[in-house]
Amino acid sequence: MNYHQAVYDVPSVFESCDRPKKPKAFDNTVGGLIPENLVRHGLDIPDLPERDVVKHFVNLSQMNFGVDNGLYPLGSCTMKYNPKVCDEIVSWKTVSDLHPLQDPSTIQGALRLMHELEQMLCEIGGVDSVTLQPAAGAHGEYTGIQLVRAYHEANGESRKEIVLPDTSHGTNPASAAMVGYDVLELPSKEGCVDVEAVKSAVSKDTAAFMLTNPNTLGLFEKDVCEIAGIIHDAGALLYYDGANLNAIMGKTSPGKMDFDIVHFNLHKTFATPHGGGGPGAGPVGVKKRLEEFLPVPRIVLKDGKYQLDNDRPKSIGKVRAFFGNYAVLVRAYAYIRLHGGNGLVSVSENAVLNSNYLKTLLKDTFELPYGDLRKHEFVMSGRPLKAKGLKTMDFAKRLLDYGFHAPTVYFPLVVDEAIMIEPTETESKETLDLFADACKKIVAEDPEVLRTAPHNTARSRLNEAKAARDMIFSWRGYEKKMQADAEKARPC
Amino acid sequence: MLQYLKLKSVEELFSDIPASVRTDGLRLPDGLTELELRRELEAMMAVNRTVSQQPTFLGAGVYHHFIPAAVKTIVMRSEFITSYTPYQPEISQGMLQALFEYQSFMTELTGMDAVNCSMYDASTALGEAVLMSYRLSGGKKFLISRAISPEKKLVAQTYARGADIQLTEVGYDPMTGSVDLEDLESKMDPDVSGFYFESPNFFGLIEPGAAEIRNILGAKTMVVGVNPMVLALVKPPADYGADIVVGDAQVFGSSMSLGGPMIGLFGCKMEHVRKMPGRLIGLTVDSDNRRSYCMTLQTREQNIRRGKATSNICSNEALLAVASAAYLSLVGKSGLKDIAAKNIEHAYLLASRIGSLKGFKAPHFKGTHFNEFVVTSEIDPNRIHEELLSNGIHGGFPLGKDFPELKNSVLYATTEMHTKGDHDRLVNALEAVR
Numbered sequence: 001m002n003y004h005q006a007v008y009d010v011p012s013v014f015e016s017c018d019r020p021k022k023p024k025a026f027d028n029t030v031g032g033l034i035p036e037n038l039v040r041h042g043l044d045i046p047d048l049p050e051r052d053v054v055k056h057f058v059n060l061s062q063m064n065f066g067v068d069n070g071l072y073p074l075g076s077c078t079m080k081y082n083p084k085v086c087d088e089i090v091s092w093k094t095v096s097d098l099h100p101l102q103d104p105s106t107i108q109g110a111l112r113l114m115h116e117l118e119q120m121l122c123e124i125g126g127v128d129s130v131t132l133q134p135a136a137g138a139h140g141e142y143t144g145i146q147l148v149r150a151y152h153e154a155n156g157e158s159r160k161e162i163v164l165p166d167t168s169h170g171t172n173p174a175s176a177a178m179v180g181y182d183v184l185e186l187p188s189k190e191g192c193v194d195v196e197a198v199k200s201a202v203s204k205d206t207a208a209f210m211l212t213n214p215n216t217l218g219l220f221e222k223d224v225c226e227i228a229g230i231i232h233d234a235g236a237l238l239y240y241d242g243a244n245l246n247a248i249m250g251k252t253s254p255g256k257m258d259f260d261i262v263h264f265n266l267h268k269t270f271a272t273p274h275g276g277g278g279p280g281a282g283p284v285g286v287k288k289r290l291e292e293f294l295p296v297p298r299i300v301l302k303d304g305k306y307q308l309d310n311d312r313p314k315s316i317g318k319v320r321a322f323f324g325n326y327a328v329l330v331r332a333y334a335y336i337r338l339h340g341g342n343g344l345v346s347v348s349e350n351a352v353l354n355s356n357y358l359k360t361l362l363k364d365t366f367e368l369p370y371g372d373l374r375k376h377e378f379v380m381s382g383r384p385l386k387a388k389g390l391k392t393m394d395f396a397k398r399l400l401d402y403g404f405h406a407p408t409v410y411f412p413l414v415v416d417e418a419i420m421i422e423p424t425e426t427e428s429k430e431t432l433d434l435f436a437d438a439c440k441k442i443v444a445e446d447p448e449v450l451r452t453a454p455h456n457t458a459r460s461r462l463n464e465a466k467a468a469r470d471m472i473f474s475w476r477g478y479e480k481k482m483q484a485d486a487e488k489a490r491p492c
Numbered sequence: 493m494l495q496y497l498k499l500k501s502v503e504e505l506f507s508d509i510p511a512s513v514r515t516d517g518l519r520l521p522d523g524l525t526e527l528e529l530r531r532e533l534e535a536m537m538a539v540n541r542t543v544s545q546q547p548t549f550l551g552a553g554v555y556h557h558f559i560p561a562a563v564k565t566i567v568m569r570s571e572f573i574t575s576y577t578p579y580q581p582e583i584s585q586g587m588l589q590a591l592f593e594y595q596s597f598m599t600e601l602t603g604m605d606a607v608n609c610s611m612y613d614a615s616t617a618l619g620e621a622v623l624m625s626y627r628l629s630g631g632k633k634f635l636i637s638r639a640i641s642p643e644k645k646l647v648a649q650t651y652a653r654g655a656d657i658q659l660t661e662v663g664y665d666p667m668t669g670s671v672d673l674e675d676l677e678s679k680m681d682p683d684v685s686g687f688y689f690e691s692p693n694f695f696g697l698i699e700p701g702a703a704e705i706r707n708i709l710g711a712k713t714m715v716v717g718v719n720p721m722v723l724a725l726v727k728p729p730a731d732y733g734a735d736i737v738v739g740d741a742q743v744f745g746s747s748m749s750l751g752g753p754m755i756g757l758f759g760c761k762m763e764h765v766r767k768m769p770g771r772l773i774g775l776t777v778d779s780d781n782r783r784s785y786c787m788t789l790q791t792r793e794q795n796i797r798r799g800k801a802t803s804n805i806c807s808n809e810a811l812l813a814v815a816s817a818a819y820l821s822l823v824g825k826s827g828l829k830d831i832a833a834k835n836i837e838h839a840y841l842l843a844s845r846i847g848s849l850k851g852f853k854a855p856h857f858k859g860t861h862f863n864e865f866v867v868t869s870e871i872d873p874n875r876i877h878e879e880l881l882s883n884g885i886h887g888g889f890p891l892g893k894d895f896p897e898l899k900n901s902v903l904y905a906t907t908e909m910h911t912k913g914d915h916d917r918l919v920n921a922l923e924a925v926r
């Protein structure tokens with residue numbers, strides 16, 4: 001227990017001392033260019049010296065925890081260490097100072113990189129074509145389900161339903177619903193898809209089946225071939241959520257497993273730092289028969305020149321303006337080139353090795369449902385904690401005190417008090433040993449210490465219910481609330 | 493570790509994958525060292541022509557603005573850039589407060605009550621607004637101004653189609669470029685849930701009829717698209733009763749990077765907040781009663797509500813929200829007003845110089861514009877484009893393909909990044925096209 005996060009009371013920038021750089025009155029009409037009836041009066045943004053602003057944000061950053069600080073075993077999110085060279089490349093002017101509407105002749109390098117990235121993703125995913133347009137994994141799902149709909153409509157069919165297992169990520173049913181589908185959620189059996197349940201669920205109304213493989217429990221869906229057969233026999237499509245691709249590169253591929261549509265989470269598998277929530281990128285790969293539906297434009301190589309093809313009458317159109325999250329695409333390209341084919345295979349091998357090693361260290365401390373072998377992540381149940389009146393959340397909060405980010409908790413829903421751990425390939429054996437030791441120590445600690453954890457972070461446990469009740473989303477909202485409270489408190 | 497697991501080879505860990513779907517490695521090039529990678533990418537990228545190598549007059553939703561060095565210092569802090577969604581608020585207060593401050597800046601600029609901590613970009617923010625408008629007022633039709641970017645229109649169509657919502661276009665006044673109020677009025681019917689227009693619109697014009705639009709819409713949803721930089725000088729959408737505001741905050745401290753990542757701005761009135769997509773940061777206290785921040789109203793989101801969520805969004809563009817907050821803190825209100833004013837002045841100056849050239853009309857529309865304006869000429873826009881390119885200048889965005897009624901028109905943008913020399917080069921090159 002040697003971790004102590006910085007603790008500051010950093011005032012909001014809005015309550016910092018305002019030092020207007022320009023005391024003289026500013027002409028809001030800009031010399032009459034803006035008519036008086038459109039002019040804005042009053043803008044409550046502080047003027048601060050650069051020195052103070054940098055201090056403000058550096059102090060804030062010290063109250064934040066990233067992969068560079070330590071182990072971040074947030075299951076399903078693949079929080080691996082990312083090579084710094086990738087960040088540097090995207091800051092080059094030849095990458096950052098390009099406008100998306102430039103004439104293709106002036107962005108040949110950028111188009112080449114994207115074209116080559118598409119081809120590399122085709123190889124990794126076992127698919128025939130890739131679009132780079134979607135901005136994140138969920139956006140890739142959305143794109144994929146739009147493709148499903150376009151495919152069936154082109155066949156004169158209006159199928160109504162997307163089927164998926166109860167272990168699926170929340171974005172899966174949400175994406176399906178946004179494309180107008182009903183969602184049918186199947187209960188899993190022993191942590192995997194129940195083939196019999198699929199058989200009885202699938203009908204003429206099934207548009208697609210969505211699956212993550214390995215699934216969110218870290219189990220490889222061994223019946224995937226049989227499932228694919230059932231789905232395809234019913235005339236439906238098979239969708240692959242690629243969030244867990246880090247487990248299988250070079251060992252199998254979604255295409256090989258007969259999936260028709262696949263999204264890649266570039267920020268997970270191919271190393272873009274997650275940026276406190278984003279940006280990411282969610283390219284989508286498809287088999288030949290779906291290619292004509294992909295978003296426009298397609299990047300094509302013609303007579304040695306990269307060009308944009310917008311003449312695609314069956315395309316679903318666009319899911320995002322321009323090309324997608326280009327800077328993330330560049331990072332992923334750089335990451336793949338750094339590792340090469342064999343390097344990526346090692347990535348998956350080490351991710352799976354680390355996960356199984358850590359699982360073995362911890363399986364007697366918690367409960368490990370559903371057999372033994374795992375892929376890149378594993379889910380345990382924190383149920384044993386209940387005997388001491390504790391919850392998984394208490395354990396998670398206490399881990400923070402040891403300088404480890406908490407695992408994903410309470411997901412997937414099929415495991416009671418779920419603890420979902422994904423160590424990734426970039427952590428050393430020493431780190432995994434330390435983490436396991438910390439876990440064991442914590443479960444032996446005085447329950448009160450856990451219940452009141454965390455103790456060594458910038459803040460103690462938060463009152464999240466109050467945030468939902470007060471609904472203060474901005475400094476202005478805060479001031480309003482303060483004013484209202486003061487008025488209430490005033491004696492009449 | 494293999495020993496500990498009593499395994500002979502790592503292959504045994506993949507024994508659960510059926511042989512029929514096994515693949516044998518990847519047919520990709522061998523790995524590179526960091527130095528080799530840099531060399532190769534430097535060469536590949538060197539063939540791009542950056543906007544500093546060739547003065548570029550493109551805008552249309554993505555803008556080249558100056559970025560103070562300190563923005564990079566701040567967003568590149570390891571603790572920010574290598575963290576993820578702040579699921580554990582106690583150890584993530586830095587990111588949470590930075591995002592709350594982003595929300596606060598956007599609230600201040602737009603006047604809306606709640607701004608989420610980012611959507612993917614303006615186009616997807618618009619798509620989500622179309623869906624939210626349906627959730628708010630239930631009609632299966634949505635009206636959308638014709639004077640918006642073709643990229644955004646295509647994305648809005650995709651999102652609308654997914655929800656079986658019918659999009660109908662509302663025209664613009666051919667003289668002023670502003671919303672054609674008569675057309676809007678004629679298209680209102682009980683099935684319409686709302687209307688989207690922009691200020692500034694695709695032609696760079698500030699909408700003068702917002703109050704009338706509010707009147708025509710009655711209780712229906714008013715969705716306004718903004719370039720948030722304009723709001724330093726121009727009335728915020730809350731003043732004329734907007735229900736939802738969307739836009740892109742890339743203008744605040746993020747590079748163009750070929751249009752991605754961008755950062756979708758999304759704000760709404762308090763009464764609509766539970767129907768809103770995306771993550772919201774709220775203020776609260778910890779168990780020691782210290783001011784603290786956490787994600788809130790998560791019951792709207794996919795991680796809790798699954799198929800019934802207000803949106804599927806999970807990863808967003810948080811780091812760009814930090815960049816926006818850092819940028820706005822650094823420039824302050826004085827700096828922001830100066831920059832916005834310089835953008836307007838540059839655009840008016842350039843428009844009048846181009847307009848005084850023989851055979852050119854600029855600005856094409858009568859109205860107040862920000863840093864973009866439409867130029868019309870008798871000369872084929874493609875010829876102008878090619879001539880400019882051969883002179884090392886990148887002209888504006890030709891409108892003819894998406895707006896046949898403007899087939900000889902081009903949308904030019906200019907920002908504080910252009911020098912007088914850049915303007916001179918453009919004007920001289922245009923004059924030379926014959």
Ligand SMILES: Cc1ncc(COP(=O)(O)O)c(C=O)c1O
Pocket residue numbers: 076077136137138139169171172212216241243244265280281282805806807
């Ligand atoms: C299994 C799974 N599917 C989909 C997603 C959504 O990806 P993103 O956050 O990139 O939208 C995630 C990540 O959060 C995930 O873990």
